[in-house]
Amino acid sequence: MENTIFQIGPIRPPSEANSLLLRVTENCPWNQCKFCMLYKSQKFHTRTVEDIKKDIDAMAMYRDSIKKYHNNGTFDIASIQREFNHLSTQKEQECYYMVFHWMTEGNSQAIFLQDANTLVLKTQWLTEIISYVREKLPEIKRITSYGRADTLSKISQEQFFQLKEAGLDRIHSGFETGSDAVLQLIGKGTTQKQQIEGGKKVKKAGIELSIYFMPGAGGKAYSHENAIETANVINAINPDFVRLRTFVVKTGSLMEELVKQGKFTECSDMEKLLEIKTMLEHIKHCNGFLASDHIINLLQNVNGYLDKDLDNMLDYINTFLALPRKMQRKYQIARRMGFAGDWTMLDRLDMQHQYAIEQYENTVPDGIAFETLLNQYMDYYI
Ligand code: SF4
Structure with a gap:
């Protein structure tokens, strides 16, 4: 029977946010970096080449399925939505959605091999997997890994x-x-x-x-x-x-x-x-x-x-x-609250953020208290 799901690992580099994700190994074989909490409760496994090929087949199957709704440069979203709704499990829907996103909004020419250290796999296995990706997903132009x-x-x-x-x-x-x-x-x-x-x-x-x-x-x-x-x-x-x-x-x-x-x-x-x-x-x-x-x-x-x-x-x-310290502080707080621009764009902050920043500026002195405030926000990012 045709495989209808594939594994999706937890992370990829930000530069691979729009790539298709192929899980080749699970978790991290080292898992001892003191700053990293990503896989701490998970054991490392390699997956078999056979299982990974089945995942690639499932990706190709969804790709073909979505492709049939592509005409004259546009996707028939209503038909795609109908097909998506008819999938019997949430896992299938997740896989379908990932391939859909990759084909429509993502980088349909890139795939990232997960998880944390795929290169630990035997070279012979890895080359077999990469060759199979090239064969089944010929639109892929870039294959990357950790x-x-x-x-x-x-x-x-x-x-x-x-x-x-x-x-x-x-x-x-x-x-x-x-x-x-x-x-x-x-x-x-x-x-x-x-x-x-x-x-x-x-x-x-x-x-x-x-x-x-x-x-x-x-x-x-x-x-x-x-x-x-x-x-x-x-x-x-x-x-x-x-x-x-x-x-x-x-x-x-x-x-x-x-x-x-x-x-x-x-x-x-x-x-x-x-x-x-x-x-x-x-x-x-x-x-x-x-x-x-x-x-x-x-x-x-x-x-x-x-x-x-x-x-x-x-x-x-x-x-x-x-810059004057006051200006630096204002930008630091804004940035740590998630502001995407640089200090020359601070006038684009909404009123709510302006108000919060002013409160901090007036009440939190430079030094440990200020760094603690910044770190509290940064804690969310990693
Ligand atoms: S995932 Fe990366 S950072 Fe985390 S423990 Fe493994 S090697 Fe270290």
């Missing part, structure tokens, strides 16, 4: 060439920091050496590399080192993308325990921004793209190529740093 630095370092150059040949286009890797001391502190279970070895092999194979940097991950004690060592790793690899994920101590996380034990002092919001500035000041001979593609980052518009846009990004940060 891979931890230690896993990447253990994969041979030849295996990366095979993955590229099969059709793997991009690997996202949460490096978080280039500092060994900070990697140890946050329980990442990887080293700078592994990052550089793994990253270079990925690039050499012609696979795009997208790494994540967490300003503030080392707390006040390692703030400078976090910035400098991360710049050193970026300089050594020249990744295609560097994505900023400002660090915040999440309530209930193992990092919070470190704070309580006096072993971690969180940087202020502005100190985390200074880390981004320091990191950028130490970038040399790179041409990848730096993306501030998450609401958790204070300045959303620090985006650009690490060669031609480097000076502009630094100027942009410096402009904010030179």
Whole structure:
């Protein structure tokens, strides 16, 4: 009997929000990062190639089903809705909706292989899965996945060439920091050496590399080192993308325990921004793209190529740093409340937010109370 459902994992990078999601493994094989609470109660499993192929078949089946309502560049939404309503289970409806969204509003040329570290799968299995995606979903032009630095370092150059040949286009890797001391502190279970070895092999194979940097991950004690060592790793690899994920101590996380034990002092919001500035000041001979593609980052518009846009990004940060403190505070509160623009757009805030910000401005002094207020909002984002 035809398979009518496929698994959908919990997360994907923001840049894959519109991609089709194919769950190749379940949860995280490491699961010990102290800042991460995502899979803590879940055990890691690999899925069989046979089961994953059935999921791909189900995706292709829904794709064909929806495609028959596509004429002259438009979808017959009423017929699609009728078909959706006739599906017998909620799970089938979720799968149908995901494929529909992917075909109509998403990036119908991209698929992301979930969950946290798909590259841990045997290369032979992964190439078979990727080839099957290419065969059954030929409209796919981009296949991407997560891979931890230690896993990447253990994969041979030849295996990366095979993955590229099969059709793997991009690997996202949460490096978080280039500092060994900070990697140890946050329980990442990887080293700078592994990052550089793994990253270079990925690039050499012609696979795009997208790494994540967490300003503030080392707390006040390692703030400078976090910035400098991360710049050193970026300089050594020249990744295609560097994505900023400002660090915040999440309530209930193992990092919070470190704070309580006096072993971690969180940087202020502005100190985390200074880390981004320091990191950028130490970038040399790179041409990848730096993306501030998450609401958790204070300045959303620090985006650009690490060669031609480097000076502009630094100027942009410096402009904010030179603002009167009152203005900075106002923007910080707005941003942490979810404001999507930068400080030049604060006049677009609605009355309710204006009022709330004014209350905070007048009652919360700079220092611990102010940082606690900001962190309370940031706690929701991750
Ligand atoms: S490797 Fe990723 S998913 Fe796994 S514990 Fe660390 S941050 Fe979480």
